[in-house]
Amino acid sequence: MKSLLGKFLPIVLILTLVLSACGQKNNTNDTGTDNGNNEGVKKLKVGMVTDLGSVNDKSFNQSAWEALQQLNKDYGFEVKYLEPKTDADVMPNLLQFVKGGYDLTWATAFTLADAITQLAKENPDAKFGIVDSDIVVPNVAAVSFKEQEGAFLVGVIAGLTTKTNKIGFVGGMEIPVIKRFEAGFREGIKAVNPDAKLIVNYTGLFNRVDMGKSAASTIYNDGADIIFHAAGLTGNGVFNEAKERNSKGGKVWVIGVDKDQSLTFGDDVTLTSMIKKVDEAVYQVSKDLAEGNFPGGKVTLMGLKENGVDIAPTSKKNVAPEVLEKVEEYRQKIINGEIVVPEK
The missing domain is CATH 3.40.50.2300 (Response regulator)
Structure with a gap:
């Protein structure tokens, strides 16, 4: 019996390894995560x-x-x-x-x-x-x-939150897409606080953090306590300037863009963000x-109706409940067509 086991054990081991290898080969066909829903989706x-x-x-x-x-x-x-x-x-x-x-x-x-x-x-x-x-x-x-629709909502937030009645906008290049951000933001502020002044500064570039910081410094020095940026990487400089001022005892806010920028720069400086679902x-x-x-x-x-733009879900951390209620009111008016937000 011992002799027979000695002869057959190597064969059993080899068969086991071959069967195991065949099973592994089938699992390596998909380099992504197999979520069970990949049928009909070609790997590109x-x-x-x-x-x-x-x-x-x-x-x-x-x-x-x-x-x-x-x-x-x-x-x-x-x-x-x-x-x-x-x-x-x-x-x-x-x-x-x-x-x-x-x-x-x-x-x-x-x-x-x-x-x-x-x-x-x-x-x-x-x-x-x-x-x-x-x-x-x-x-x-x-x-x-429809960036103007999402920007309108953060304009409502800025207009109802500002304590100085001076609000800033920092843009990258003066191109149609960024002008839509500015136009919507301006209209949102005007809808709830016609006495507020909007200070606009275009840096001309999307990849200069130093220029964003300088633009923000100028606007905050003019008395603004909130700045909305639509400037890509340049906008990171706006956050840097705000953080620096707040660390010295001031209190200014930044409204982020495209992503929920509070997740990167923190709730202490990010009032809200306009989400653009790129x-x-x-x-x-x-x-x-x-x-x-x-x-x-x-x-x-x-746009808003297509769920392409919105405000960040974390907005409730720093935005007053009554302000968010006002945002929802305007959201529905835009979706229903009662308000058409201009593009420029």
């Missing part, structure tokens, strides 16, 4: 080119990149980003994904619209996505937001392509 290679800011801007670009990372986790998408440092880098960065055989190439800024339009026409078999643009090209899925848009359009439903040749427009 998706690239993303940012604006001249950083992918870690705590704002717009980061939100888009987090969407692609989630697609990697959920469905095994292969994802990559490139950060152009100058305008001259934009086209080579986009071409790197096109020539690399990526299924979809995202551009996360209005400023990249001309480059995307040119490349899309030159490469009709390639697929592109662009945020903050209304270009209509057959192989481009464009996503645009992540959801990038995620959904990319997934649509994987499912064979790419929305090329049209513009997807997202």
